[in-house]
Every structure is written in C-alpha cells, then in structure tokens.
Amino acid sequence: MVIDVLVIGGGNAALCAALMAREAGASVLLLEAAPQAWRGGNSMHVRNLRCMHDAPQDVLVDAYPEEEFWQDLLKVTGGRTNEALARRVIRDSATCRPWMRRHGVHFQPSLSGALHTARTNAFFMGGGKALVNAYYRSAQHLGVQVRYESPVQRIEMDNGRFVAAWVGDERITARSCVLAAGGFESNRDWLRQAWGQNALGEWPADNFLIRGTRFNTGVLLKHLLDDHGADAIGDATQAHMVAIDARAPLYDGGICTRIDCVSLGVVVNQAAQRFYDEGAGFWPKRYAIWGRxxxxxxxxxxxxxxxxxxxxxxxxxxxxxxxxxxxxxLARQLGLDAPTFEATVAAYNAACRPGTFDHTRL
Structure with missing residues (x-):
C-alpha cells in the first residue's frame, strides 16, 4: 500500500500536519528521528500559545486583537517579518485552541511568575510534554503510523515533486511529503560556521547550550540546500535565543533553565560592565533577545x-x-573585579527614578 502523506519530523508542526491529513482521510506515516522517550523535538519544552482573541476566554483575560498582535510582532522583530504571512498566522491562531482541545490538549491560566501573559498566552496544562503526548495519543487513535528512531538522510525528487525518502538503506515512497524535521540548532559544526569567530578570537557557538532537542541536526535542511537548490533566506545566526543557566545540560534542559530575573536587576559581563538595558520593553516580548x-x-x-x-x-x-x-x-564569588562591579551597580541605582515599583504593571 502506498502511503498518501509521509510526515518527516515528530514535533508540534509535524504532528499537526499528520493529524489534519488523517482527518481529511489520507493514510499517514510519521517518521521521528528520536527514540520514543525523547519524541516531540523542541515542542516538548514549550509551555504556551500566543493567540489572537477579540473577547475574554476561559483562560485568557480581556481581548488581544489582530492589530495589537501584529504591532507586538513588528516590534520584537525590528520590522524584519513578512506581513502577509504574519497576519495569516495571527488570524489563524484564533482557531487553534478549539482544534487542539479536540485532540486532547488542556489549557490553564497564566502561571505564577509568568509576567504579563494572562491576556495574550494560553498555557498548556502539563507543559509541552503533555501537549506532545496528547497529539501522539490522538494520532494513534486516528490510525497514523508512527516510527521512532527513523532519521531521514535524504529525499528523492522528480521535477520538484517528492518521490521517496531514505532512512538508512530503506527507501520509503509516498504520494506527498511534509518536511517538519526542525532546524539545525544542535549541529555544532553548522553553528560554528554561522557564528564564526569574535574579535577576541573565540568561537561563540562552542559555548552554546541547547535547551531544546539534540536531534535537530539540520541534515535535511542541508540536503535540500546543497542537493535540491532550495532557497536560503534570512540570517543563519537569527534564532529564538534565551539566556539560560550556564550550569544547564548541553541539551534538553528545557524552560526550567531559563533565567527570568533579567528585567528585575542588573546584568553584567565578565568585565563587570552592563551591556544592555535590562528593563527595555515587557519581559515576555524581550526575553528571546538575551541569548544573543x-x-x-x-x-x-x-x-x-x-x-x-x-x-x-x-x-x-x-x-x-x-x-x-x-x-x-558577591563580586569575589563570581570572579569579577569588585571595584568595577560596585561602580556599575552604583551607577545603575543612581539612574533609577524615585517611587514605588510594581513589576506587574509595567
């Protein structure tokens, strides 16, 4: 039997594609590179969904209309985004939660300590792991075939149309294919090439900790770029990069390794100097710049x-x-120059405005 839809990848995007194809009546085979225990890609580390809504909902207070969502996206990207595609995603986000609920996903209100998200973000009960598990249960119930430890190394194309995918020496054919195999953030060589050396002669990528999956090696991305003439767009160093604890594991530390106190204090480098305005903008819209x-x-x-x-x-x-x-x-424990550190903090404190600070009403 020839498969109607082959889905390559095992995270949120791949699962949504597989479920929707199966709901439409197609036979579906999903290939996940990871073992079952580590299935789900980076999606197992997520915790919420930002979605447009024109009125308060069960776990979302007040409204979050399209134009406000678009302006938020425009600000955090510095204008570097495709408006037509972005607005389509924003509008369609309003339909996501009912569909997700049908596939077993449960939501809860904004978590304590998650600043300024009660109106904009719906949180998954149980986090990303529960989200992924719900989708896999639904896929099994609907009859989606799933194979683990099945990384695809290359695909065959004929005049731009998919023919087959190769997992090791096995050739898998299908009438159509969805590529949702993730990025290249766990490919050290590619990261090193993209980031290069800095002015100090360091290779910054060598010190990156990947809080997500170790299985996003970008094998198919490179194959499509090198062998099938796919177009490369954007800057290879652009990413959703957050500041995480330097004591975190090399891979799969997840959201619990993220440092969320940045906007409530002072951040210094090894020279005990500040290098950015810690309080610029709302934290949920700025945290993803701090890794860079x-x-x-x-x-x-x-x-x-x-x-x-x-x-x-x-x-x-x-x-x-x-x-x-x-x-x-504190400076001595951190290995910082104490006089410089004390001067940096003193200068920060001297610039603070008088009055009562309320971190929930920025």
Whole structure:
C-alpha cells in the first residue's frame, strides 16, 4: 500500500500536519528521528500559545486583537517579518485552541511568575510534554503510523515533486511529503560556521547550550540546500535565543533553565560592565533577545544580579543562585573585579527614578 502523506519530523508542526491529513482521510506515516522517550523535538519544552482573541476566554483575560498582535510582532522583530504571512498566522491562531482541545490538549491560566501573559498566552496544562503526548495519543487513535528512531538522510525528487525518502538503506515512497524535521540548532559544526569567530578570537557557538532537542541536526535542511537548490533566506545566526543557566545540560534542559530575573536587576559581563538595558520593553516580548546579547559577550557569559526584593517575583530557576551580603563579596564569588562591579551597580541605582515599583504593571 502506498502511503498518501509521509510526515518527516515528530514535533508540534509535524504532528499537526499528520493529524489534519488523517482527518481529511489520507493514510499517514510519521517518521521521528528520536527514540520514543525523547519524541516531540523542541515542542516538548514549550509551555504556551500566543493567540489572537477579540473577547475574554476561559483562560485568557480581556481581548488581544489582530492589530495589537501584529504591532507586538513588528516590534520584537525590528520590522524584519513578512506581513502577509504574519497576519495569516495571527488570524489563524484564533482557531487553534478549539482544534487542539479536540485532540486532547488542556489549557490553564497564566502561571505564577509568568509576567504579563494572562491576556495574550494560553498555557498548556502539563507543559509541552503533555501537549506532545496528547497529539501522539490522538494520532494513534486516528490510525497514523508512527516510527521512532527513523532519521531521514535524504529525499528523492522528480521535477520538484517528492518521490521517496531514505532512512538508512530503506527507501520509503509516498504520494506527498511534509518536511517538519526542525532546524539545525544542535549541529555544532553548522553553528560554528554561522557564528564564526569574535574579535577576541573565540568561537561563540562552542559555548552554546541547547535547551531544546539534540536531534535537530539540520541534515535535511542541508540536503535540500546543497542537493535540491532550495532557497536560503534570512540570517543563519537569527534564532529564538534565551539566556539560560550556564550550569544547564548541553541539551534538553528545557524552560526550567531559563533565567527570568533579567528585567528585575542588573546584568553584567565578565568585565563587570552592563551591556544592555535590562528593563527595555515587557519581559515576555524581550526575553528571546538575551541569548544573543550574552553570546556577544566575552566567554559568552553574563551574570544577572538581583536583590532580595526581587525574589518571588519571577519564575524561579532550577539552580540556586550565588548569595552574598555585600556587592564586594558577591563580586569575589563570581570572579569579577569588585571595584568595577560596585561602580556599575552604583551607577545603575543612581539612574533609577524615585517611587514605588510594581513589576506587574509595567
């Protein structure tokens, strides 16, 4: 029997494609590179969905209309986005949650410590792992065939049409194919090539920790670019890059390794100097720039400094922070130059406006 739709990939995009194709009556085979225990790609580490809505909903307070969503996207991308595609995604996001519920996904209100998201983001009950598991259960119920530990190395094309995919020495044919095999963020060589060396002679990518899956090696991306003439667009160094704890594992640390106290304190590099405005914009719209900012610092290291008043006002990290009773003592524990560090913090404090600070009403 010839498969109608072959889906290459095992994360959110791949599963949604497989489910929708099966609902339309097609026979579907999904190939996931990872073992079953690690299925789902980066999707198993997600926690919420930003979606447009014109009125309050069960887990979303107030409205979040299309134009506001578009303006938010425009700001965080610095204008580098395709408006037609973006607006289509924004409009269609309003239909996502009912469809997801039909496939077993449950939602809950904004989590404590997740700042300024109660109106814009619907959180998955159980996080990304529960999301992925719900989709796989639905796929099994609908009759989608799933194969694990099946990485695709190459595909055959005939005049631009899909013919077959190769998993090792096995050739798999299908009438159509959906490629949803992820990016190349766990391909060290490709990251090194994209980022190159900095002015200090360092290779920044060598120090990157990948909080997502280790299975996104970009094999098919490179194959399509090199062997099938696919167009490359954008900047290979652009990514959803967040600041994570330097003690996190090399792969699959997940969202619990993210440092969320940045906007409530001071961030310095190894020279004990600030390098960006920590409070610029709402944190949910700015957190994804901090990985790149840290990557541009010597050693790809930064230190987020908070005082006792900030504790409990952000999503707690998985690792305990370094504690000290004075700035000088903290600097010594971190290996920073104490006089420079104290001067940096003093300058920051001197620039603060007087008044009562409410981190929930920025």
């Amino acid at each position: 900012l840290v990557a541009q610092q010597p050693g790809q290291i930064g230190y987020s400094i908070i005082d006792a008043k900030a504790v409990g006002r952000f999503m707690p990290p998985v690792f305990d922070g370094v504690r000290a009773d004075s700035l000088g003592d």
